[in-house]
Each structure stands twice: as structure tokens, then as C-alpha cells.
Amino acid sequence: MKNVWIIAVVILFPTAGLFAGDGWIQKKNTGYFKLSQYWVIADQHYTNTGGIDPNATRATFVTSLYAEYGFTDRITGVLYFPFFVRALQYEQVSATTGELILPGDAVNSLGDTQLTLKYGLIQNDQIALSGSISIGLPFGKNDGGRDGSLQTGTGAWSQMLRLDASKSFKVGNVYPFASIYTGFNNRTKGFSDEFRYGAKIGVSIERFSMQLLVDGVKSLKNGDANFNSEGTGLYSNNAEFVSITPEIGFRFNDKWGVSLSYATAMHGNLIFARPAYSAGVFFLMQ
Numbered sequence: 001m002k003n004v005w006i007i008a009v010v011i012l013f014p015t016a017g018l019f020a021g022d023g024w025i026q027k028k029n030t031g032y033f034k035l036s037q038y039w040v041i042a043d044q045h046y047t048n049t050g051g052i053d054p055n056a057t058r059a060t061f062v063t064s065l066y067a068e069y070g071f072t073d074r075i076t077g078v079l080y081f082p083f084f085v086r087a088l089q090y091e092q093v094s095a096t097t098g099e100l101i102l103p104g105d106a107v108n109s110l111g112d113t114q115l116t117l118k119y120g121l122i123q124n125d126q127i128a129l130s131g132s133i134s135i136g137l138p139f140g141k142n143d144g145g146r147d148g149s150l151q152t153g154t155g156a157w158s159q160m161l162r163l164d165a166s167k168s169f170k171v172g173n174v175y176p177f178a179s180i181y182t183g184f185n186n187r188t189k190g191f192s193d194e195f196r197y198g199a200k201i202g203v204s205i206e207r208f209s210m211q212l213l214v215d216g217v218k219s220l221k222n223g224d225a226n227f228n229s230e231g232t233g234l235y236s237n238n239a240e241f242v243s244i245t246p247e248i249g250f251r252f253n254d255k256w257g258v259s260l261s262y263a264t265a266m267h268g269n270l271i272f273a274r275p276a277y278s279a280g281v282f283f284l285m286q
Contacts, residue, residue: 022179022200023128023166026070027119028272029285034259038062040234042272048238054275056102057090060152060234062111068118069285076118078132082111085140085152087234107144110154113137127167134160136187142235151235156189162196176203190224193239207257209249216242219269234272241268255284 026032041059044052064082069079070076088106093099118132162183168175178201185194195218219238243265249256263276266273 009030014262015038015232019153022177023127023130023164023182025076025118025123025130026068028070028073031067031069031285032282033068033284034066034280036062036064036066036067038064038275038276038278040272040274041212042274044273046241046268046271046273048269050267052268056092057091058150058272059086059088061086064111074120074123075132076120078114078116078118078134080114080116080180081114082140085109085111087144087150087152089145090151099150105145105147105150107141107150109141109144109152112140127165129163129165131219132160132162132164134158134162136160136185140235154187154189154191154235156191158185159190160185172266174203174205186220187223194218195220196259207251209259211247213245213247214242215245236270239268239270243268249282250256254286255283257284258281 003267006068009216012141039059039061041057042055043057044054047053047055059166061084062082063084064080066081067077067079069077086106086108089102089104091100091104093100094101116132116134118130120128120130122129136156137160138153138155138157140151140155142151142153142155144150144152162181164179164181166177166179168177178199180199181197183196185196186194196216196217197218198213200213202209217240219240223237225237242262245261245263247259247261248257251256257281259278259279259282265271265273
């Protein structure tokens, strides 16, 4: 099994309790806020046929704010704002002569941002079902660096419709939960539309929380070909993957906590083939 970074806007919907999201929504005037750091360093990528090819070592670092706020007991606003994204290519040096083959390069900017309105269709003790609509704002660069291949975003607008369903269970004195979701992402500027899907299981025990996510993206391949093959990694057109992400969290008190996660993939197309890591600090407004 190879490893791969998963784009933040796909998986940044952590669990209830210590976390937020899924089929649940925030109550009126309550919220969840998380400051996160994501990073990936990759010297290889998945090709468009699922094979793995080497590439000059590249890295992307994303510092982001994720926020949920309950406008009413049925409507929650969600913001994903990557306010600092650094994409870079490391210099290449000959292993035999020590000569510089290719100088390093880097670009810093905002990243593509997502605004979401989420509506609680069903919110009771049996099941939580919510629907949401998201707008992707192309604040990132899609042509950075000397050759235009360094990217901090796609440069394309997007609109996504999504359904989330969640259910908690009583097992002794703990309450594990399970969630599933499905969504359709419409994209502009030659990017193919996407079908998105996933599932999650998790449990909170006192101050600790554990969850396991499975996320998938399937390209409809109804747009242009991968028009930036040198930038294959995070923002390629027709990128596909199925990932598994374990995440753990710890709450210091009723308001503050931390979380850690690691992303690995079962397969992928046109994305980096190395692991991704994230660490965050979250605040619960109650």
C-alpha cells in the first residue's frame, strides 16, 4: 500500500464530541474552530494509470483555519480558509559530482477557500442527516514558480452538493458513532466534475477521541486532460484516490484540545504518492 496526501477541503470534517461535522450540525450560537498545519513531501506520484513515477522532490505546507458556527438550530455555516500555503521544489544535486542540476523554487500564497451552508434535515437521537452546499473560491495560485508548475490552488471555482448521515450507538458506557457521506462537485475552467464519497467510525472516551476515515474522489473525466503534468500532486485535473486516515484527539478541558492525523491511500491517480501529516488545535464554543 502506497501513501498519499489528501486535499484538505476533502477530509476536513472531523467527528462529533471532540470534533465536529458529519451529519450533526452546531446548535445556535455554538461553534467549533480549528487551526491546523498540513504537510507533504513527495519524490514520486501516481500516474494517470495508477502506476508510480519519480519526480523532483516537491512539498506543500498548508496552514489553515476551519470553523463551524450555528446560525440557527438547523443552519450551520462552515469556513475552510488556508491562509498560508507554501509550495516548493527542492534543488536537485548530482549524487556523483555534487553539481547543482536544478535550483530550488518556491511560491507562497493564500489557498483555495471553501464556504459552506449546512442544513440539518434530521437531528434526533436515532440519526443525524444534513445537506450542504459549498462554494470553492480560487484564492490559490495555479501557475507559480519559474516554470508555472508550482501550485497552491486550482484557479477554478467549484460548487458542491453533499449529504452526510451519522448515527451514534451505546456500547457500555461509551458511544461510538458511524457516518457516511456522498457529494457531487461541479468545477469550472476545464476541470472535470467529481463524485465524492466516504465513511467514518469513531469513539470518544472521556477526553480522548479516535476515528478512522475512508475518503474517495472519482473524476467524471468530462473536462480537459491533465494540463499541468509537471504539477501533478495536489491540484491536478482528473485526480482520483481512495484514502484511509486515522485521527486521534485529546481535549484539555471543555473548550480546548488537539488532534493528529496521518493519511494513506489504497490507490490513486495524478496525486503525490507519499504520506501526509496534520496537527491541529481546536476550540469549542458552547
